[in-house]
Amino acid sequence: xxxxxxxxxxxxxxxxxxxxxxAVAKRLGAAGAHVVVNYANSEDGARAxxxxxxxxxxxxxxxxxxxxxxxxxxxxxxxVLERHEHLDILVNNAGIVRDTLLLTMSEEQWVDVVxxxxxxxxxxxxAVGRSMMxxxxxxxxxxxxxxxxxxxxxxxxxxxxxxxxxxxxxxxAVELGRKGVRVNAVAPGIIETDMSARVRDEAGKExxxxxxxxxxxxPEEVAAAVHFLVSDAAAYITGQVLTVDGGxxxx
Ligand code: NAD
Numbered sequence: 492x493x494x495x496x497x498x499x500x501x502x503x504x505x506x507x508x509x510x511x512x513x514a515v516a517k518r519l520g521a522a523g524a525h526v527v528v529n530y531a532n533s534e535d536g537a538r539a540x541x542x543x544x545x546x547x548x549x550x551x552x553x554x555x556x557x558x559x560x561x562x563x564x565x566x567x568x569x570x571v572l573e574r575h576e577h578l579d580i581l582v583n584n585a586g587i588v589r590d591t592l593l594l595t596m597s598e599e600q601w602v603d604v605v606x607x608x609x610x611x612x613x614x615x616x617x618a619v620g621r622s623m624m625x626x627x628x629x630x631x632x633x634x635x636x637x638x639x640x641x642x643x644x645x646x647x648x649x650x651x652x653x654x655x656x657x658x659x660x661x662x663x664a665v666e667l668g669r670k671g672v673r674v675n676a677v678a679p680g681i682i683e684t685d686m687s688a689r690v691r692d693e694a695g696k697e698x699x700x701x702x703x704x705x706x707x708x709x710p711e712e713v714a715a716a717v718h719f720l721v722s723d724a725a726a727y728i729t730g731q732v733l734t735v736d737g738g739x740x741x742x
Contacts, residue, residue, distance in 0.1 A: 494723040498523035501575045502721070503568070505558055505615060506585030508533025510684035511634065513540045514710035515582050516551065518718045520544035524580060526551040527571055531558070531585070558585045558611030561618070568618040577626055580721045581619050583612040583633045586652075588686060593647040601648045608652035609659065616663060620672070629672035630721040633660050634713075637680045637736045643690075653678075657732050664730030673729040675720045680736025682708040703738025 497519055507516040507528035517540065520526045526544055528551055530537035537553035544551035556567035571578055586608045589600040612633050623629025635656045642650035660676040667674060681687050681698055690698070691707065699705060716735045719725055734740055 496523050497722060500524045500579040501571065501577055502580035502582065503527045503529060503571065503578060504582040504584055505529045507540055508536030510686060511682060511710045511713050512584040514714035515584060515717045516540050517544055518714040520549035520551050521547060522718060525575065528553045529556055558614060559606055561614045564614050565618045572622055578619055578622055579628055581615060581631045582717055583615050585611050586634060588649050590645040590649065592645050596648060604648035605652045609655040612656060612659060620667065623672045624667065624670040627671035631674045632717050632720050633676040635676040635678040635732060637678050637734065637740050639678060641740055660732065661730045668729055675728060676732040677713060677716045678732050678734045679713045680708055680739045682710055682713055684710055701739050701742040703742060706737065708735060708737055
């Protein structure tokens with residue numbers, strides 16, 4: 492379908508050096524976008540991802556910026572805008588977990604998670620939003636989690652950050668809609684990446700029994716939902732959260 496093609500568009504994927512970010516970057520690259528694969532520390536992964544996109548006939552580059560640092564994010568975005576003139580798609584994927592009960596949580600564990608997951612998204616949109624508004628075109632997808640609605644024990648910081656992301660998504664859809672910029676979120680369930688390895692190791696069988704489809708998700712299955720939401724196939728969709736969880740939220 493033509494409305495899923497992204498030819499001529501420039502996409503920035505934060506935390507693209509592994510996991511869901513890499514799958515999203517590859518999918519958007521295969522759909523024709525030039526992909527900026529952002530990383531904070533995973534330089535090898537981000538370069539490998541950009542290399543794979545190029546080897547498959549696409550266009551990509553890896554760029555460093557920690558989403559906790561507004562000046563670094565702004566410098567990365569300004570560099571992209573100077574060379575490409577527009578930035579049409581932003582996928583706010585970078586995220587971390589520091590699971591522990593709130594009453595045993597250090598202030599650092601609270602601040603790290605909220606500032607990376609929620610603050611990082613706000614900073615990236617601060618850096619990119621103006622140019623999208625001026626171009627009257629933009630699609631932003633924020634990575635939430637089913638933990639926003641169905642938190643597990645030990646996830647107070649992570650669940651709060653993801654709940655904040657869903658509220659931020661709606662608030663920015665309200666602020667940016669009239670300028671032609673759409674803002675949506677994707678809320679994955681348990682996806683097979685490094686981030687979920689501990690949970691899968693510790694309670695994998697029990698969790699899988701709660702998934703209606705009886706399996707964990709793959710990063711590519713989240714990437715497909717992100718691709719849909721940033722494409723013209725979703726041109727009339729904004730302020731929504733699309734859950735990609737195999738039905739675990741219903742069990
Ligand atoms: P992951 O840990 O494999 O990858 C996260 C990426 O974000 C890494 O490349 C990491 O280096 C990067 N990152 C972390 N802090 C950063 C920073 N300050 N600046 C830039 N990049 C940074 O995790 P994943 O499973 O691929 O998760 C991707 C997103 O999906 C996250 O937002 C996560 O919360 C969300 N999610 C994942 C699952 C799951 O089961 N894996 C479920 C729900 C939501």
